Amino acid sequence: MAQARKARPISPHLQIWRWGPAMLVSILHRITGNGLAFAGLGLLLWWIGALASGASAYQTFLDYVWLGTGGGLQTVTAILGKVVLVGLTWAFFQHAASGIRHLILDIGAGYELETNARWSSLTIVISVLLTVAFWAFVLLR
Amino acid sequence: MGNGTSIGRVRGLGSSHEGTHHWLTQRLTAVGNLVLITFLIVSLALLPDYSYATVRGWVARPLPSIALILIMINTFTHARMGVQVMLEDYVHEEGGKVVAWLLVNAVPFAAAAFGILSVLRIALGGA
Numbered sequence: 001m002a003q004a005r006k007a008r009p010i011s012p013h014l015q016i017w018r019w020g021p022a023m024l025v026s027i028l029h030r031i032t033g034n035g036l037a038f039a040g041l042g043l044l045l046w047w048i049g050a051l052a053s054g055a056s057a058y059q060t061f062l063d064y065v066w067l068g069t070g071g072g073l074q075t076v077t078a079i080l081g082k083v084v085l086v087g088l089t090w091a092f093f094q095h096a097a098s099g100i101r102h103l104i105l106d107i108g109a110g111y112e113l114e115t116n117a118r119w120s121s122l123t124i125v126i127s128v129l130l131t132v133a134f135w136a137f138v139l140l141r
Numbered sequence: 142m143g144n145g146t147s148i149g150r151v152r153g154l155g156s157s158h159e160g161t162h163h164w165l166t167q168r169l170t171a172v173g174n175l176v177l178i179t180f181l182i183v184s185l186a187l188l189p190d191y192s193y194a195t196v197r198g199w200v201a202r203p204l205p206s207i208a209l210i211l212i213m214i215n216t217f218t219h220a221r222m223g224v225q226v227m228l229e230d231y232v233h234e235e236g237g238k239v240v241a242w243l244l245v246n247a248v249p250f251a252a253a254a255f256g257i258l259s260v261l262r263i264a265l266g267g268a
Contacts, residue, residue, distance in 0.1 A: 034227055037220035045256050048209065051200060052259035052266075055193045062191070092178060099171050106168065138186050 021120035028124075029098040032091035040088050089134055094127035163222060170219035177212050197263055206264035213256035221249040 017023065043065070050061035063070050065085070068078030101119050104110050110119055184205060188195055199205055228241040 030227060033220075033223045037224050041217065041220055041252065044212075045252055045259075048200070048256055048259040048263075051193075051197050052262040058193045058196070089182065092182070096175060096178075100175070103168065103171070134182070134186060 021117045021124075025098050025101070025120040025123055028094055029102075032095040032098075035091050036088065036095060039084060040091070043084070043088070086131065086135060090127055090131040093130040093134075094123065097123035097126045167219065167222050170215050170222070173211070173215040174219055177208055177215060180208050181212065200260065200263045203264075206260050209260045210257050213253045213260070217249045217253040217256075221245060 046061060046065075050057040063074050064077045065081035066078055068074045068076075101110070101123055104119075110116055184199065188199060200209065225245045228245065232238055232241045
């Protein structure tokens with residue numbers, strides 16, 4: 001409490017707010033959600049559209065997003081593609097963990113300051129661990 | 142109730158009587174996404190390889206094709222509502238609102254239609 005008094009004012013302004021896990025996770029929830037909506041669903045449509053169009057369209061998708069076999073531009077997009085795919089899996093795990101936290105908050109639980117901060121931090125730990133586990137499984141098996 | 146400021150125009154009107162539906166649908170589709178997207182990424186991780194034949198063959202099976210069609214409906218609905226909330230928070234200019242309106246009311250339906258047709262072609266189109 002003494003510390004909180006010292007840090008005042010904590011009015012709703014980006015440069016005055018004191019950072020806490022709950023607000024970080026709240027902002028991440030919006031960023032990951034919109035990232036998944038635009039980049040994630042966009043990539044999903046390219047993938048399913050390429051699969052429906054035929055073998056050469058699917059190969060083009062793979063070349064641009066992962067393999068880079070065509071050289072030139074594809075070499076660059078293949079690196080970006082890997083970054084985006086890893087980022088999207090993390091975004092999904094973060095958004096899902098944070099979303100489950102929201103469902104729990106919706107039933108009225110978890111509002112105690114310490115509990116709230118602990119669950120917020122936990123969503124980040126969970127999302128990072130799941131992302132590492134997912135890609136370790138896909139790439140190393 | 143005045144007609145000068147924006148707060149003055151809405152003061153005294155009460156609630157819009159439709160916010161709960163948006164809120165609840167966002168939660169219901171969230172639970173749907175937990176099931177559907179988890180199914181999608183676990184299935185993709187378990188595929189033996191990512192060749193055209195393997196992946197297309199997987200999509201063509203009944204459970205994956207139904208899951209993908211449900212994703213095109215459920216996940217796009219969830220994303221549409223989430224993007225709508227984001228735009229309502231950040232877009233205040235009249236010009237931006239036209240783009241926002243398209244993003245929320247046209248793009249998701251066109252995108253979902255494209256996705257559903259693609260899955261149907263793979264599922265029903267034979268080898």
